[in-house]
Amino acid sequence: MADSVPAGSARSQEHRRQRIAEHVVRHGTVTVTWLAETMGVSVMTVHRDLEALARRGVLRRFRGGVSALPTSVFESNLDYRLGVHVAEKEAVAREAAHLVEPGMSLMLDDSTSVLALAPLLRDKAPLTVLTNARRVLDAFAGCEEIRLIALGGEYSRTHDSFLGVPCVEAIEAVAVDLVLVSTSAMNARMTFHQEQDVVLVKRAMLASGARSALLMDHSKVARTALHRLCPVAGFDHVVVDDRVPGELVGELREHTEVRVAQVRG
Structure with missing residues (x-):
């Protein structure tokens, strides 16, 4: 038309x-x-x-x-990622919420998996939440029991978040109880992302946490991307959905604690 x-x-x-x-x-x-x-x-x-x-x-x-x-060198726009594998991301988010206790300080990245987790954290208040994701900020803006700290930087329209050197410096100035992130690809030993600016921010986040958790739906596993992010063994927890092959779950458990979320429906 x-x-x-x-x-x-x-x-x-x-x-x-x-x-x-x-x-x-x-x-x-x-x-x-x-x-x-x-x-x-x-x-x-x-x-x-x-x-x-x-x-x-x-x-x-x-x-x-x-x-x-997405490809190994190109990450999809946020709007596309929000519309795919929704049930799996929601299942992973429900399982990951069990890692959070009232009173904790959390750092949340700009992934759609973590965005699915954000609404569930309101029931865990009081919390201190630090994030570079604009939509995560929106999710908590009206919650009085959540202390909200924005991690600024250069705005990325692709990710609807803030990246770059100012963001990394803001992250390096703090320390939190738990960091929750996702990324675009993972195999049994290593995690990956297509964009180096995103990798630098996620690495800084992981270094800032006493513990870290990786949230991954099955579409992201047994894949690689251009830049290495962090070994699987570098995470304290990995949360996947039940559509990840059992053999791969077993290989992941050789490196870290793995939680398998049940997808509804």
Whole structure:
């Protein structure tokens, strides 16, 4: 369907790009031709839109198409990750919540797995929560019994969080009882992420905690990515869902304590 306002106007352009992003996030991968037909514009217009969206980190271009799916060197946009493996992330979050006790200080990263955990922590108050994730801040903003500390830095639209040197320095200035993080890939011995800026922030977080927990749904296991984050043995706890193969769970347990969450439904 074509836009109801002229294709060249700024309002139409931004509306169309938002629709394109929503289609890619929904379908994972689409072709340029399909987008042009769906949007009711030329292929060249779609190419310009995709170039702008790629610069924002919303999606990844390839010859003839566009994708929101992750690769070993490209992490998906947050909006895409929020819509996939939801039941598994919720199960992992429920299990991870058992690690938290009232009165603790926690550091939470900007992962969607940890974002699934955030609402469950309201029942654990009082808590002190430190995070670089804007949506985690939103989750606790109205909770009087949770002391909330924002870890600032350079804003990343891809992750809807704060990264960079200022964030790392803020993390290095504190020490917490428990750090809860996720990452994009893991095998039986090592964890990984595609982006070095994210790796540096997560490493700083892990170093700041007396204990650490890794939250991983089954889609992230038996995979690698460009940058090594931390050995599995570096985590005190690993929480996975029950769709992770039993053989891999056994291998993980050779390095650390592993909790297996039951997925409902």
